[in-house]
Structures are given as structure tokens and as C-alpha cells.
Amino acid sequence: MNAAQINLNLRSQKEIDLVAPEQAVSALVDGEIDEALLDGLLAADGGRVDVLASWHAYQVIGDVLRNNRVVAGAQAPGDFLAGVRERLRSESAPVPQSARDERLFVKTPAAVLVREPAANDAVFRWKLVAGVASLAAVMAVSWTVLSGAPSGAGGMAGPQLAAAPVPTEAVVPVAVNAATTLSNSVVVNTGQGPLIRDARLEELLAEHRQNGGMSALQMPTGFIRNATYDAAGR
């Protein structure tokens, strides 16, 4: 062990820990400072030159170890900082653009994230109104379902039709039935039961029967074909 090592060892760990600002500077240079060290650093005497000198020295040490030379700077850090500090005196403190932006800085753990209370959370009247409205909605739906449903299986025919898959059975139009036809309507038998259609629409659909994917009136258009004639029997 040489003399330099002996000198280094004379400075005990406890003694070095007492020099908190410099240790905080060392951690800050590395981007590894924590809140407690930063508190200590900022709480240190603002007029201390040691912190600035230490920072500069640590940067120079890093330059030499990485590049074996000192990276040039335009001006010594103390002079530069003095210039900036002088100009900052006339500046008012910056403020966050908004409270929302300020929240972005807060690194809140995901587990701690909770929904903020609603603005009217404290007003009991709103909770009462919401409860009554929910109850009324449930009662209205129930009344509609129960009162509109005839006895037997036919009562649910409408919902079943809506929920049914695309019919695989061909829709076969029938001739106009005088007994069941209204003034301008026809009854069409489909795979899902009789369907009342406008007579002119039925006539139009029949005339525009498509051959080989081409409409009689238009250029081949797949979506038109699907819209006007989607039944295999037409």
C-alpha cells in the first residue's frame, strides 16, 4: 500500500457521509440521485463554491477516464453560472402550464392510481335521483316485456327474427294474393315466414335480377348486388 492509498484510507466512511452535498453531486452527475440526497444538496448553503467545483472536477475526471483528455468547454462553469444567475434574478419563477401537466411529473405507482371522486360526489340528492331513475328504467323495460308478450311461442318471434343468422333457405316470392294484399303491398313467403313488401319494390327487385354478377342497369357492382338481390332464388 503506497502513501496515496494510506491518505485515502484515513478518510473514513463515516466522515465522508457527513459531506452530503458532494456525495449528492456525485450521484447527480451520474443521474442516480434520490429525493433524500437531492434534499440535502438543495438545502446546502447556496453560496458554497465547493459544490460547483466538485461538479466540475467530477465531469473532468469522467472526460479523462473515457477519452484520456479534457473535453473543452467555452467557459469555466462558475463564470457561466454567474451570468445565468444574474439574468435569472429578473425572472419570475416558472409555473406549470396547468395542473394537468404538473400531474405528468408525478410518477405514481399503478397500484396507487384511483379514480378521482366526481364533482357532485358529496351531493346526496344526485345519488337519490340516480337511484330512482335506474329503478324506473328497470320497471319500464320489465313492463314493456311482460305486457307486450302474448302467451305461447309466438310472443318472441320478433327478437328471434332479429337474432337469427343469415337465412340459408331461398326466399321464394309468390304471386300477389288478393286476399292478403293491401292496396300496394304484396306478401312474400320467405324462409322465416311471410313478409309484407311494397309491390313496386318487389317488382323492381324482380326486374333487376342479376346475371353473372352484372346488373341490368349498371356496371358490375358487388355491393349493389348484395343490397338489391341477396336471395339465391331471385
Next chain:
Amino acid sequence: MTLEDHTAPPPPDSDVMLVQRTLAGEQRAFEMLVIKYQRRVERLIGRMVRDTDLVQDIAQETFIRAYRALGQFRGDAQFYTWLYRIAVNTAKKQLMELKRDPLVFQSQMKSGEDDETSGPERELNSGVADTETPEAVLASKEIAVAVNAAMDALPEELRMAITLREIEGMSYEEIASALECPIGTVRSRIFRAREAISGRIKPMLERQTGKRW
């Protein structure tokens, strides 16, 4: 040996912490940001502007503008990335006001745009380095010799810690894992190593106070 803090979460971004403190009214926190990024900003501007006096003015103006706009820093990008844009815009505005040669300016701007992701190796070749005086070059060599001599004199544990940090670029957590010691010990060893080395070079640095180098 306890390894209790090997798995500790990484510390929060120190720049964001400093921005927060500045916004909370602690101007010293902003001064830390100035000290931290002064050289990088100067090197960036030095690649666009050859006049070293102008580099200094623009760098100062950059930090003043950054201070004014600090409330707009959202923290979704690195602080230097944000500062870099301010520096480039400030330099551009200053040069336009001075009606400097736009061709030279644009070519330097183009190279300057790549700086955002470049490391210190690239920054070594910056324009400011070209303006070093023979005195400064000599002082730089002396400092380098002193640093290397101090490194050789360090105890093994300190030398290893600072080598892993400065040369290998490892984080404190990685060093703690490699050396099988707590992060607090790593922080302390690196600090002690730096203190030992800086004890030798501080007198040399003090002689340079007020000088460009």
C-alpha cells in the same frame, strides 16, 4: 453480505426531479441543470457558431428561455432533448438577427441536428475544441496525467467502482450486482474515488477559473 437493495426500483429521473423542484420555486435546482448541461449546450452551439463569445451568449440565452418555458416541459421526453430544441432555435434566431452566412449556418445546423443522440465521443470533435489555446491544451494534458496517476493510487474497490461507472457506463444497480454490494456502497465508493482524484486536480482547475478551455 446483504443484497437487499439490488432489486430496488430505479431512482426517478434526476432531471425531472430538478424540474419539479424548480417549478416549486427552488431556483438552485435549475442552477444544477445549468451546470449539468452547460458544456453540452455550448458544444452544440459551438458547432453552429464559430464565435466563442457568441456561443456563450447563446448558451446563456438558451437557459434563460428554458427557464421561462420550464412549465411547458411535460416530462415525456428527455430534458436534454427538450433543451436541445431550445438551443437550436435560439442559435438560429440569433444568427438570423446577425445575418450570418446562411449556407454555413445551414450545413452546421444539419450536423447539429444529429447531436441529439450523439455521445461525448462525437462531441469531442466539436467546434469549440478547435479554439483551444496552447495553454489550455497543456493544462488539459497535465490534468489527464494527474487523473491517471490518482486512479493508479486508488484502492482496488474504489478503482473498480469508478471504472465500471465512467468507462463501462454501468448504472449503480448494475455495479451493485457486479460487485455484490448494496447500491449505497456503490454510490459511496464512486464518490470516494472521485474525491480522491479531484483532490489532485482541483488546484489545476482553479488555475483555469475564468479561462476558456
